Amino acid sequence: MAKISKKRKEALAKFDKNQAYPLAEAVNIVKGITYTKFDASFDIDVRLGVDPRKANQMVRGIVTLPHGTGKVVRVLVLCTPDKEEEAKAAGADYVGLEEYVDKIKKGWTDVDVIITMPSVMPKIGALGKILGPRGLMPNPKAGTVTMEIGKAVAEVKAGKIDFKVDKYGIIHTGIGKINFPAEKLVENAREMMATIIKLKPTAAKGTYIKSIYISSTMSPGVQVDVKSVTI
Numbered sequence: 001m002a003k004i005s006k007k008r009k010e011a012l013a014k015f016d017k018n019q020a021y022p023l024a025e026a027v028n029i030v031k032g033i034t035y036t037k038f039d040a041s042f043d044i045d046v047r048l049g050v051d052p053r054k055a056n057q058m059v060r061g062i063v064t065l066p067h068g069t070g071k072v073v074r075v076l077v078l079c080t081p082d083k084e085e086e087a088k089a090a091g092a093d094y095v096g097l098e099e100y101v102d103k104i105k106k107g108w109t110d111v112d113v114i115i116t117m118p119s120v121m122p123k124i125g126a127l128g129k130i131l132g133p134r135g136l137m138p139n140p141k142a143g144t145v146t147m148e149i150g151k152a153v154a155e156v157k158a159g160k161i162d163f164k165v166d167k168y169g170i171i172h173t174g175i176g177k178i179n180f181p182a183e184k185l186v187e188n189a190r191e192m193m194a195t196i197i198k199l200k201p202t203a204a205k206g207t208y209i210k211s212i213y214i215s216s217t218m219s220p221g222v223q224v225d226v227k228s229v230t231i
Helices: 006-012 023-032 081-089 098-105 118-125 128-134 149-158 182-198
Strands: 041-048 060-064 075-078 094-096 113-116 160-164 170-177 209-216 222-224
Touching: 023 182, 023 209, 023 222, 041 182, 060 182, 075 081, 075 098, 075 118, 075 149, 081 094, 081 149, 094 098, 098 128, 113 118, 113 149, 118 128, 149 160, 160 170, 170 182, 182 209
Parallel strands: 075 094, 075 113
Antiparallel strands: 041 170, 041 209, 060 160, 209 222
């Protein structure tokens, strides 16, 4: 049996792991049980009553968090020369086409988001085996394949995130940093949950939002009362 560290024992003693707390209270608990010396990510895990193996129950969406993620997002734009200035002006970290396609083929993936144009997708399709497993493949549904390059870059930099349910029916994503004021974390969580609720598949039967947990990078998870978020 794994040994529980002193800090983890202290954290577990500060709340009841079998109790579901109102969102604002749960946020404060997580902030109070985070002992990392670095600015930890603030995460949310939502278990849904869906079967992701069925196409009509897949839940995937995008949300722009009101207070961003607190993360520096590195953006690569793969575009034709006429769109390069627009991409740079919007804050893209890397802009180009052929040279970056070649770098990716050689294994370079040192970015967080890739944005491109519909006309360029045939060149990028061949990179699927490299980009797909890393979650970097541009997707029209996520807003990363578009002619509005500048707008897409600005939204990603402002805190727009792409999320989808995993094979276990859980959505897991970061929605801020632990040093955010509690009220900003609450507002980000509410925006995230409002988006997930809107995406409920018509084929999903029974309870849709089964459970919600929040945590920081290395803290225990704290259960959130679903009614405190969905009403």
